[in-house]
Amino acid sequence: MDIRQTINTTPMSAYQWFIVFIAVLLNALDGFDVLAMSFTANSVSEEFGLTGSQLGMLLSSALFGMTAGSLIFGPLGDRFGRKNALMVALLFNVAGLFLSSTAQSAGQLGMWRLLTGVGIGGILACITVVISEFANNKNRGMAISIYAAGYGIGASIGGLGAAQLIPVFGWRSVFLAGAIATAIATVVTFFFLPESVDWLSTRRPARAEERINIIARRLGKQGTFALAGEQTAAAQKAGARSYSVLLSKENRSTSFTLWAVFFIVMFGFYFANTWTPRLLVETGMSEQQGIIGGLMLSMGGAFGSLLYGFLTTKFNMRTTLMTFMVLSGATLILFISSASVPSIAFAAGVVVGMLINGCVAGLYTMSPQVYTADVRTTGVGTAIGVGRVGAILAPLLVGNLLDAGWSPEQLYIGVAIIVIAGATTLIGLRTKVESGVEKHNAEPANLAAK
Known part of the structure; x- marks a missing residue:
């Protein structure tokens, strides 16, 4: 029997949903970390005397690390195993958060934020693929959307926690709390997250078939699962040149499209999530109201x-993502235009958060499905890395434009136009399921098993 075909076509077990829970926990760490830095920005700026552009550089330091981490750990996940790469990335993250809590200068904090980002980038590159591979066809969109929702959960907890911790213990306590939470998540991941069965099938390490069958029992799948012999040579060849495969004739158009849409969505996403508290204060709100706006x-x-996950069970995931991008841009404009009336602005902020996070969920849902298993983590990691370039540019560009005299209204409208225009980049993008490649690839394995 073919384990991939079985996972795709059979109901998800309680253990498969528990794997989704682990992924939610790990993604919540990303949300906690990003918004914790955003909410400590004023305290850090006051202590170190930072200008807007200097603060923008500090906000971007973790994003530089995320870019590097995604690009580094993606190929490592394809070569040495998704779980093995993930565990190393988690250790980077714990170390970076703990050291951030000891920083005595903006330079030190920037360095440790960079290290934290390397860990987060690696976590996202690996866990996004793992969750996609352990979900079945029917619930894959919903599973990844639940996983993506972890960002908002972590960001909300991070913001609420920061608001309580900073006045009493100072801004460094926020990063220490993050280090403790990440250490706990690392232990949970080590003991309960299995290795990717797709990686075991394509790379074939020692005892690969035995390990697949052990994992299958944990997943509640019945039968004996065999490896398809003809997959090995191709997988090893692709693993040695995974980056070049992304730009092969077969994948070139897909890669460029995916990179473009990741860049645009992450630009808008990180602009909204890192600068909203500060920009709302610029419009006349109090600092507390700015924090509330960010929390919304x-x-x-x-x-x-x-x-987004629910809608993918009813509609095409690509069309749904395009709709979310257009509506995200429109509500960004509504959000900042209503800043003079906080109650309306806060309500609009909830809608902005819903739509822009739905866009990220859409990217995480689609990206693992546009590449074959042998280069999947590299493909997703590279797309996330390119997206982080957009995330890096957002805080940097906004900081400089703010120093140059741009108003919050001008900044929000500019970003909104970029996000709306970016929806057109999705035209023509197809997943392996839509193109029939996944079905075609599964057939030789089924025949071999028979």
């Missing part, structure tokens, strides 16, 4: 991811 985006984010 985070709280809406979890619902938006789930909404």
Whole structure:
């Protein structure tokens, strides 16, 4: 029997949903980390005397690390195993968060934020693929959307926690709390997350078939599962040149499209999530109201991811993502235009958070499905890395434009136009399921098993 075909076509067991829970936990760490830095920005700026552009550089330091981490750990996941690469990335993350809590200068904090980002980038590259591979065809969109909702959950907890911790213990306590939470998540992942069966099938390490059958029992799948012999040579060849495969004739158009849409969505996403508290204060709100405005985006984010997942069970995932991008741009404009009336702005903020997080859920849902298993982590990691370039540019560009005299209204409208225009990049993008490649690839394995 073919394990991939079995996972795709049989109901998801309780253990498979538990794997989704682990992924939610790990993604929540990303949300906690990003918004914790955003909410400590004022305290850090006051202590170190930072300008807007200097703060923008500090906000971007973790994003530089995320870019590097995604690009580094993607190929490592394809070569040495998704779980093995993930565990190393988690250790990087714990170390970076702990050291951030000891920083005595902006330079030190930037360095440790860079290290933290390397870990987070690796985590996202690996766990996004793992969750896709352990979900069945029917629930894959919903599973990844639940996973993506973890960002909003973590961001909300991070924001609420920061608001309580900073006045009493100072901004460093926020990063220490993150280090403790990540250490706990690392232990849970080590003991309960299995290795990817797709990686075991394509790379064939020692005892690969035995390990697949052990995992299958844990997943509640009945039968004996064999490896398809003809997959090995091709998988090893692709694993040695995974980056070049992304730009092969077969994958070139897909890669460029995926990179473009990741860049645009992450640009808009990180602009909204890192600068909203500060920009709302610029419009005349109090610092507390600015924090509340940022929290509204985070709280809406979890619902938006789930909404996207639900809609993918009814509609095409690509069309749904395009719709979310257009509506995200429109509501960004509504959000900042209503800043003079906080109640309306906060309500609009929830909608912005729902839609922009739904866009991220859409990217995470589609990206693992546009590449074959032998280069899947590299493909997803590279797309996330390119997206992080957009995430890096957002805080940097906004900081400089703010220093140059741009108003919050001008900044939000500019980003909104970019996000709306970016929806057109999705035209023509197809997953392996839509193109029939996945079905075709599964047939030789089924015949071999017979």
